[in-house]
Amino acid sequence: MYVLHYAPDNASLIVRLYCEEAGIAYRCELVDRSTRAQDGPGYRRLNPAGLVPALETPDGPIAETGAILLWLTDRHGLWPDAALQGPFLQWLFYLSNAAHADLRRLFYPEYYAPPGSLPAHHDMAAARMVVHFTLLDAAATQYPALFAPQSALAPYVACLLRWSALYPRGQTGWFALDRWPALTQLAQVMDARTGTARVALAEGLGDRPFSAPTHPLPPEGSAT
Amino acid sequence: MYRLHAAPDFASTITHLALVQLGVPFDLVNVDFEAGRLHTPAYRAINPLGLIPAMETPDGPIFETAAILMYLDERHPGVLAPAPGSAARAAYLSWFVFMNNTVHPLTMLLVHPERVAGEDVQAEVSHGVSAQLAEGLGHLDRALAVDPGLGHPAIGFYLAVLLRWMQKFAAVPADAIDPGPLPAIRALVAAVEAMPAAKRVAEAEGLGPTPFTAP
Numbered sequence: 251m252y253v254l255h256y257a258p259d260n261a262s263l264i265v266r267l268y269c270e271e272a273g274i275a276y277r278c279e280l281v282d283r284s285t286r287a288q289d290g291p292g293y294r295r296l297n298p299a300g301l302v303p304a305l306e307t308p309d310g311p312i313a314e315t316g317a318i319l320l321w322l323t324d325r326h327g328l329w330p331d332a333a334l335q336g337p338f339l340q341w342l343f344y345l346s347n348a349a350h351a352d353l354r355r356l357f358y359p360e361y362y363a364p365p366g367s368l369p370a371h372h373d374m375a376a377a378r379m380v381v382h383f384t385l386l387d388a389a390a391t392q393y394p395a396l397f398a399p400q401s402a403l404a405p406y407v408a409c410l411l412r413w414s415a416l417y418p419r420g421q422t423g424w425f426a427l428d429r430w431p432a433l434t435q436l437a438q439v440m441d442a443r444t445g446t447a448r449v450a451l452a453e454g455l456g457d458r459p460f461s462a463p464t465h466p467l468p469p470e471g472s473a474t
Numbered sequence: 475m476y477r478l479h480a481a482p483d484f485a486s487t488i489t490h491l492a493l494v495q496l497g498v499p500f501d502l503v504n505v506d507f508e509a510g511r512l513h514t515p516a517y518r519a520i521n522p523l524g525l526i527p528a529m530e531t532p533d534g535p536i537f538e539t540a541a542i543l544m545y546l547d548e549r550h551p552g553v554l555a556p557a558p559g560s561a562a563r564a565a566y567l568s569w570f571v572f573m574n575n576t577v578h579p580l581t582m583l584l585v586h587p588e589r590v591a592g593e594d595v596q597a598e599v600s601h602g603v604s605a606q607l608a609e610g611l612g613h614l615d616r617a618l619a620v621d622p623g624l625g626h627p628a629i630g631f632y633l634a635v636l637l638r639w640m641q642k643f644a645a646v647p648a649d650a651i652d653p654g655p656l657p658a659i660r661a662l663v664a665a666v667e668a669m670p671a672a673k674r675v676a677e678a679e680g681l682g683p684t685p686f687t688a689p
Contacts, residue, residue, distance in 0.1 A: 297568075298613040298616065298617065299572065299576070299610065299613055307564055309561040309562075309563065309564040309565075310561070310564050310565055311564070311568075312564045312565075312567060312568050313568040313572070314567075314568050314571040314572055314575065315571075316571040316574075316575060317567035317568045317570065317571035317572075318567075320544070320567055320571070321563060321564055321567050324558045324559065324563070325559070332533065333533050333534065335533065335545065335548065336531060336533050336534060336535075336536035336541070336545050337534070337536070339536065339538070339540075339541035339544050339545055340536050340537050340538045340541040342541070343538040343539075343540040343541045343544075343574060343575075344523075344538055344541075346571060346574065346575045347538075347540070347574050347575040347578060347579055348579075350575065351575055351576075351579050355590075361602070361606065362583075362590050362591070362599065362602060362603070363590055363591040363595065363598075363599060364591075364595050364598040364599070366595070367591035367592065367594065367595040367599075368591075370591040370592050370595075371590055371591035374589070374590070374591060374592070385522055385523070388522070
């Protein structure tokens, strides 16, 4: 069985939702961010960059959300139809290297910008996120099957929407889900999945974690 | 037949290397980005982001460097990366995605630090980006030292082109990456440079005799 090293409401959530939807057996092991366990030698052996998640598999550990999703897609025969493989890959990598990367910059501005320029940094990163969601909204309209709950793209988009609405606290004014009708629908559909309900309970994410998110109240661990 | 929309010394160089290595037939279309071609509706239909590269395939167009590499690897397995289903795939994917979502964006910020928070603070931003990049490359270098077999062509091509830019195009020259402390990365990039595919692409794109080790 796979072991998913997770922290509540962290990027591990994307992998967890994908496993739930596909019926892939896994168990979770908490990375305790309150004691910075992600920087300890045990975790760094799984992921040298110290980021959550990591997935232990019979073939060794895998780091990086996108890599885990691709590996599971391969291993469990979850690829979309041949004609949709190209679009699937392009949007998955776009989520990983553009949307997710820019959102991380919005959350951790101090790693990128000097203190005096944080507002400028925030505005530029937020403007890029608006572009990303606008392109993703068009893609979800063009390729509904690729953004259906069974696809790895759906939990990825749903989680980025959730985090955009919540973090960083007090600086989410740029985000308004209803600007993007196809993404609004995706969030509502994801909210209604039974896998989402199980994970939301386990991580304390509330009743509508994607279309009307609230700050998590996890029974174990810490989101930050 | 594939049609790669490219420009010399752009991210398309990475996918160009992959196509030559695979030995599959393809057309290379040079995109005249200075003439604004990236912003035309015809190009946006191929890549809505208006970025290079994009590739037309029998299944339709694809953009994103890593997506093009993965697509080619799925269609022509076993050359660019460990075959899907093999045990080496797990570690390969971890580092391939790391290259794409961490090393590649940080390299672009080293070249364009003004994109972080404007031109006023670009020197400070560049310095921080360079440090983050050195840290990330350090992780990769240690992984390659432990397992040189990780240096599959998809990782080697990607790394070689990015390392070229990190050395040559940093906006603040003092923040350019010195590969000196990264011996496993240097060895991989030197091996890539000696490959016939690299020689052919370097010549076609005018990248000089040592495009990756001494750009």
